[in-house]
Ligand SMILES: CC(C)[C@H](C(=O)O)[C@@H](O)C(=O)O
């Protein structure tokens with residue numbers, strides 16, 4: 001009998017085209033998502049070599065990072081650099097016969113929201129994209145790797161990727177989440193616990209009662225930020241919720257093909273006794289809402305806590321880097337998190353720009369007003385999320401509360417378009433990275449859940465969402 005295998009082992013094994021003696025493998029790639037930032041040189045490489053895209057039907061291109069989110073974007077993109085990038089993808093997709101969603105298409109949005117929404121992302125598949133947050137698709141039990149531009153070219157040309165097998169890591173979250181605590185808080189707490197290098201060299205499988213209880217949206221939030229914990233990919237075994245989510249998606253199998261697919265998807269789980277190189281266990285019942293205080297996603301604290309004192313850190317390099325982070329963030333040790341006033345709120349991104357996130361925001365802000373000191377924006381993750389939100393009347397709630405309701409895209413998650421912080425501005429953000437300058441030169445980012453960002457917009461400072469009435 002062969003040794004029990006993890007979910008990762010199974011998907012990896014199933015996609016090996018060839019293996020070399022040193023363990024380097026050629027993996028077959030089932031799906032390739034393409035966006036405008038990491039693809040221009042890859043297409044140029046194909047063109048120079050006179051090659052075609054090997055499997056255009058397994059490739060999907062969409063613009064997200066550079067597109068403006070203002071309502072007038074349909075009249076053309078004013079920023080020249082952005083316009084050139086967007087046009088390049090449109091032209092490359094047309095030339096190489098790849099399906100393409102432009103900013104005028106209702107299906108357009110952030111690539112990691114679009115894949116699942118279209119049923120392009122399915123369990124058991126290998127999925128790649130020239131983007132680190134490709135890990136998001138692991139929520140469906142797909143092995144999803146972010147790749148670099150030269151690998152994008154390799155996959156376009158051959159539909160394969162060179163990979164060495166990573167180690168297996170298990171993060172088990174037991175118990176039930178308390179009211180007001182969300183998937184975002186789970187993943188921020190995990191990164192706080194393991195650090196941004198904690199998952200290095202591993203693929204993390206998330207399991208346990210708290211993970212099983214999450215919606216597909218919540219599971220995507222978890223897998224999305226796996227990369228911030230240093231791991232190669234994140235995975236959650238598919239279950240009935242996964243199949244339910246997938247079944248009416250445009251590109252998902254239908255009828256008999258769906259039944260057969262589900263039979264296969266049910267085999268995608270970690271077998272009893274399978275070996276994990278590292279195991280981390282958390283209890284969901286103990287988790288509070290989390291706020292990041294520094295310039296790394298591991299710099300997190302409970303909303304009930306205070307800004308930590310770096311002098312308490314023994315390691316000198318780490319201590320000075322955390323002092324630098326506090327200096328950048330304009331914060332003093334001992335400050336209560338709930339005393340930190342904010343200037344901006346950004347709700348969106350591939351971490352928290354899905355319909356469930358917007359519903360959570362609406363529940364908090366309905367009938368209230370954004371604080372006069374705060375400017376707040378909500379950016380749906382895709383045109384379809386926007387459409388659904390408007391069908392439910394969420395946009396009316398947002399606008400009445402004083403939020404800016406935008407067109408879909410990456411927006412202020414990273415300062416690659418017109419949405420950005422001004423120097424010194426402090427933002428409560430539902431995105432995934434708080435690096436220096438991430439949301440704009442000298443901008444200050446605090447990572448939080450959608451409900452926490454919404455409450456901060458109304459109060460003008462962080463508040464414990466569990467006390468919200
Ligand atoms: C621009 C892109 C390559 C980048 C990534 O790889 O993640 C971006 O999406 C990000 O979130 O920083």
Ligand code: SF4
Pocket residue numbers: 064065110111112131133349350351409410413414431432
């Ligand atoms: S929303 Fe942010 S994290 Fe996600 S792909 Fe866009 S820039 Fe990257």
